[in-house]
Amino acid sequence: MPVSDLTAALADVRALLLAPDDLVRAVAAGRRRGVEPPAAERVEVRPVALRAGPHLQLVSRTGPVVSTVNAPLGERAAAAVDDLLAQPFGNFHVETSSQVLQLRVTKRGEAQVHRSATSRRAVQAGPQAHDRTKQRLVDPDDPLFRVLGAGGDKRRQVDAFVRQLAPLAPRALDAAAGRELRAVDLGCGNAYLTFAAHRWLAGRAGEDGAALRTVGVDVRPDVVERSERLAGEAGLAGLSFAVGSIVDADPFDGAAPDVVLALHACDTATDDALARAVRWGSPVVLAAPCCHRDVQRQIAGARAGDGLGGGRGGAGEPLVRHPILRERFADVLTDALRALVLQVLGYRVEVVEFVDSRHTPRNALLRAVRTGGPRPEHLAELDALRAQWGVEPVLARRLAPQLDAVRALA
Known part of the structure; x- marks a missing residue:
């Protein structure tokens, strides 16, 4: 350009x-x-x-x-x-x-x-x-949607997601200066957003004269086979899919991806994807969490002990006394803890709504950009929140060595 x-x-x-x-x-x-x-x-x-x-x-x-x-x-x-x-x-x-x-x-x-x-x-x-009708960053008439069989709700989700990706793309392009841009979707599932991200990023990378390679990773061979076929039908060069787990994913043979996506990966699979991105040192990470059962289970166990800011009857008890409130609160607490872990380890994090809840109830998105060195000042917040609710977030366990290294600097 x-x-x-x-x-x-x-x-x-x-x-x-x-x-x-x-x-x-x-x-x-x-x-x-x-x-x-x-x-x-x-x-x-x-x-x-x-x-x-x-x-x-x-x-x-x-x-x-x-x-x-x-x-x-x-x-x-x-x-x-x-x-x-x-x-x-x-x-x-x-x-x-x-x-x-x-x-x-x-x-x-x-x-x-x-x-x-x-x-x-x-x-x-x-x-x-x-x-007004919102301008779409991915044209609703794009043949890609016909290949995917995507209806109106999916198209709106695609456009909303690309709008969240767009401001972060320059950071990834800067990181990839002089080589191909690498993106991975961990736990890609049906891969609607994998296809859309690749389509949009290809346009931005092309403007800078860079090639783009995107890999979707999923444990289900039938899903990967279908996505490979649809990528061929859509004519999307540089997009491929691989069978594998998030924990062991190595889509670029040892090289780190510039963009890591983890969209609606269930429960602790989101934590696995975030931990993988941190270990890679990927500059741009977008994760749309799904269910949060692990923290729900820990809160339920803590209610019988001395957690919840004073145990049963303590200050936090009314927030988790009723199952529906406990479920919703666990969502918020889990994502707050995830954001703090990422901040401690050198990422700037935003938790945003990426699509209206009418289209999907799982509409929170963690947008993280690597800014440099660790941020020990966030350790106190992370430790206080863990202690108050008697929980140990999976992401903190996955990244315990990295957090311990930051703690040693504090």
Whole structure:
């Protein structure tokens, strides 16, 4: 992809953001090399129609903290956009009624800009567009969906997932500079999202002149055979499938993958996948957990002892007294513990909703990006949460040597 002057490229982005009748949405994410990180991890911009009139809305996210600024069109909106563009974000994604612009800041501080036509036939933009049909990053008419036999719900899940992957893709491409980009889906199952991730990543890797190789791993030979056949029918070069377990997966013959996916792997299979990604040192990890039975069982056992912040009748007891509440709380607790383990071991983690719960009740997604060295400051939070609820998360057991090494540094 050709490079251009960053100042001029950001001026183009500014013009698009300040054309509210044409703007659909924009996202600023990632960080530039060698500078302090932006004030927020991610900022989404879109025009909105409020009772006070048309505004530009900027939603900033840092971990679980979300803040919203609604700037009236005019000087205040322009000032908000200028403040945003002054932040050292590494990637900008701008969708308008006619085009999609993607800007990535290179290691040298230059801009790589890609423009493509908006794929939808009709797009509503501007502040009045609250009820518009969302632009799809993977075209709903893509022949891939016909090959997979995917209906409307699956297509929406695919698009929602790709939207979560998109801001992290530049980090993976940077890690793969000068070689092929490697992605693996551990416990891929029917592989709808494996196919979609490969389709979308292939386009991004191609822009950078890099090849892409994606491997889906599953223990069921019939599932792998079916996915191999469908990959051939869809004409997806570089996509393959292998029979194997998550624990023993080695899809690239000793080389570490740049992107690790684990989507709806049941119970502790998600922990196996996260542990595998950490041991590989993979820079980008996306995991959509499924059931959380292990922690549920531990909580049930702790209720008979002295756990739960004081045992039966303690402060935590009302949260887990009823089975349905215990099940839901175990989901939250498990993913909170997983996030803390990953943070201790050097990942920036977001736990987000990746698709509306109408389409699947298992709609949480852990997005993790490797940022460098370990973060011992999170050990106290991890230890306190484990002690309070009398549980030992599987991911902490899988990565005990790594956690012990960080503990020795603290």
